[in-house]
Amino acid sequence: MTFDNMSGWVKIAGLGPGDAALVTPEVMAALAEATDVVGYIPYVARIAPRPGLTLHPSDNRVELDRAGHALQMAAAGGRVVVVSSGDPGVFAMASAVFEALEAHPEYADVPIAVLPGITAMLAAAARAGAPLGHDFCAINLSDNLKPFDLVLRRVRLAAEGDFAMGFYNPRSASRPHQFGQVLAALREAGAGPRLITFARAVSTPEERLLTVTVDQATEDMADMRTVVLVGNSATRRVGNYVYTPRSA
Amino acid sequence: MTFDNMSGWVKIAGLGPGDAALVTPEVMAALAEATDVVGYIPYVARIAPRPGLTLHPSDNRVELDRAGHALQMAAAGGRVVVVSSGDPGVFAMASAVFEALEAHPEYADVPIAVLPGITAMLAAAARAGAPLGHDFCAINLSDNLKPFDLVLRRVRLAAEGDFAMGFYNPRSASRPHQFGQVLAALREAGAGPRLITFARAVSTPEERLLTVTVDQATEDMADMRTVVLVGNSATRRVGNYVYTPRSA
Numbered sequence: 001m002t003f004d005n006m007s008g009w010v011k012i013a014g015l016g017p018g019d020a021a022l023v024t025p026e027v028m029a030a031l032a033e034a035t036d037v038v039g040y041i042p043y044v045a046r047i048a049p050r051p052g053l054t055l056h057p058s059d060n061r062v063e064l065d066r067a068g069h070a071l072q073m074a075a076a077g078g079r080v081v082v083v084s085s086g087d088p089g090v091f092a093m094a095s096a097v098f099e100a101l102e103a104h105p106e107y108a109d110v111p112i113a114v115l116p117g118i119t120a121m122l123a124a125a126a127r128a129g130a131p132l133g134h135d136f137c138a139i140n141l142s143d144n145l146k147p148f149d150l151v152l153r154r155v156r157l158a159a160e161g162d163f164a165m166g167f168y169n170p171r172s173a174s175r176p177h178q179f180g181q182v183l184a185a186l187r188e189a190g191a192g193p194r195l196i197t198f199a200r201a202v203s204t205p206e207e208r209l210l211t212v213t214v215d216q217a218t219e220d221m222a223d224m225r226t227v228v229l230v231g232n233s234a235t236r237r238v239g240n241y242v243y244t245p246r247s248a
Numbered sequence: 249m250t251f252d253n254m255s256g257w258v259k260i261a262g263l264g265p266g267d268a269a270l271v272t273p274e275v276m277a278a279l280a281e282a283t284d285v286v287g288y289i290p291y292v293a294r295i296a297p298r299p300g301l302t303l304h305p306s307d308n309r310v311e312l313d314r315a316g317h318a319l320q321m322a323a324a325g326g327r328v329v330v331v332s333s334g335d336p337g338v339f340a341m342a343s344a345v346f347e348a349l350e351a352h353p354e355y356a357d358v359p360i361a362v363l364p365g366i367t368a369m370l371a372a373a374a375r376a377g378a379p380l381g382h383d384f385c386a387i388n389l390s391d392n393l394k395p396f397d398l399v400l401r402r403v404r405l406a407a408e409g410d411f412a413m414g415f416y417n418p419r420s421a422s423r424p425h426q427f428g429q430v431l432a433a434l435r436e437a438g439a440g441p442r443l444i445t446f447a448r449a450v451s452t453p454e455e456r457l458l459t460v461t462v463d464q465a466t467e468d469m470a471d472m473r474t475v476v477l478v479g480n481s482a483t484r485r486v487g488n489y490v491y492t493p494r495s496a
Contacts, residue, residue: 021277024366026269063494089373091494095381098491108487114374116366118272125337126362133343134394135402137385137411145495146382154383157409161402163385239356243346246311246339247393 003111008074010110012094014087014117015046019203022118030081030115038070039083039093047083061144063093067100071107087119091140091168120227121166124199127209129241131197131229134248136164141171141182148178152185159189164244165230170222180219186230187214195231195242198222211242251359256322258358260342262335262365263294267451270366278329278363286318287331287341295331309392311341315348319355335367339388339416368475369414372447375457377489379445379477382496384412389419389430396426400433407437412483412492415476419467428467434478435462443479443490446470459490 003009011030016022031037036054037047044057058066070080084092094114101107125132137158141151158165171179186192192215200208200223210221214230222228234248251257259278264270279285284302285295292305306314318328332340342362349355373380385406389399406413419427434440440463448456448471458469462478470476482496 016272019274021274022272022364024264024270024272026267029269087370087374089370089378089380091382094374094378095491095494098378098381098486098489099493101489102486112489114378116270116370116374118364118366119370122335122337122364122367126335126342126364130337130342130346130362132337132386133346134339135385135387137383137406138380139383154409154411157405157411158385161405163402163405238346238350241346241349241360243343245347246343 008077012082012088013115016118017123034081063096067097090119130243133244142169167228197229256325260330260336261363264366265371282329311344315345335365338367378491381492390417413478418470445477
């Protein structure tokens with residue numbers, strides 16, 4: 001597999017949480033070489049237009065179609081960057097591209113690379129202090145592609161193991177009340193006294209952080225642009241920071 | 249808290265896994281403003297010397313002393329960057345700095361910021377494909393600061409919840425056989441058929457990736473420079489890639 005510019009390729013690139021200062025040079029270099037950029041509308045909107053670059057914004061929930069389109073353009077010689085916010089390997093486009101590759105063996109020879117980025121959970125943790133400073137679980141709370149029972153089961157096991165946790169997609173307009181069930185599951189598992197941080201739109205002008213206990217948390221503290229960080233039983237405050245000691 | 253250059257500060261910065269193309273512009277800007285850099289010897293060795301910058305490399309296992317030194321220099325007006333490899337909030341220096349702050353309330357007014365980086369687990373996942381493409385746990389296998397029983401307990405719960413997993417510090421010269429116990433715990437939990445990727449020194453000239461099943465894995469496949477990625481029950485190969493579908 002080669003990534004010279006004599007033939008097509010797909011690079012699945014993480015744009016980080018929002019601030020351009022959190023985009024890696026590797027991702028910027030891929031964008032500079034690209035002929036095409038595909039991705040969800042608000043992520044493609046972050047790419048500066050230039051001659052020779054075609055932007056292909058698409059709607060949410062069409063990830064497989066978008067991934068197939070990227071492979072098709074690359075097979076035809078395009079240098080295609082698939083953009084995700086955060087890290088493409090964490091609840092983002094990388095898995096969708098490999099699912100599309102599995103469904104379309106005719107694209108088996110297209111070179112594919114995943115370019116990591118700063119994922120929302122870790123950007124949020126950095127802003128809060130170090131709440132994920134020891135063992136942690138990352139859980140996507142959306143039941144769009146899996147049963148909600150599995151979400152609750154994983155939350156309970158993570159609490160039982162005294163893991164810290166990062167929750168993606170905690171709440172949306174179409175499922176306003178499931179996050180309340182997650183909070184209830186945490187309380188039932190004895191995690192009520194733990195610290196929980198709601199981090200919204202980290203590294204953008206709309207950034208807002210709120211830390212309370214799980215007992216104090218309410219479902220309206222989260223929305224679609226929030227990642228939620230739950231500490232383990234040793235997570236605590238020092239000054240304005242929230243951190244988990246290395247020994248927990 | 250301000251980060252103007254009229255007074256001291258501490259920025260805890262993630263250098264990523266090794267390749268300079270994976271260091272964020274935010275981290276490069278902090279290094280350009282710094283008067284002092286502290287960190288573990290091989291990480292400080294990655295910083296280019298320049299006039300006005302003092303490098304303070306220190307040995308492994310002195311994280312708290314190093315953190316206290318950073319706060320002390322910042323309180324005296326220094327602009328101090330504490331360097332970690334990967335992301336400082338993931339099994340790295342951020343928690344150590346907050347532990348030191350808790351122990352030294354005289355430094356409460358020192359501005360502190362955490363600058364995220366590409367953590368080894370996600371850099372490794374990107375190289376492999378997307379093995380952490382759905383819910384996953386990050387577990388530090390070292391018993392340097394916690395009982396090994398807690399490590400095994402978390403591995404078992406993560407397997408029971410069908411989480412993918414990323415293991416840091418899987419094995420060292422001083423504990424050559426604990427990783428074998430982790431592999432045994434995975435097999436006992438029914439995870440023997442799952443894919444496991446050993447990713448060594450990702451993004452450096454010594455990079456090496458090996459994917460086998462947990463049943464096929466042996467403890468000598470890991471060393472101090474390896475992160476280990478365990479898939480969930482749906483993780484599979486497509487071409488040369490390993491990925492976890494979004495629906496798992």
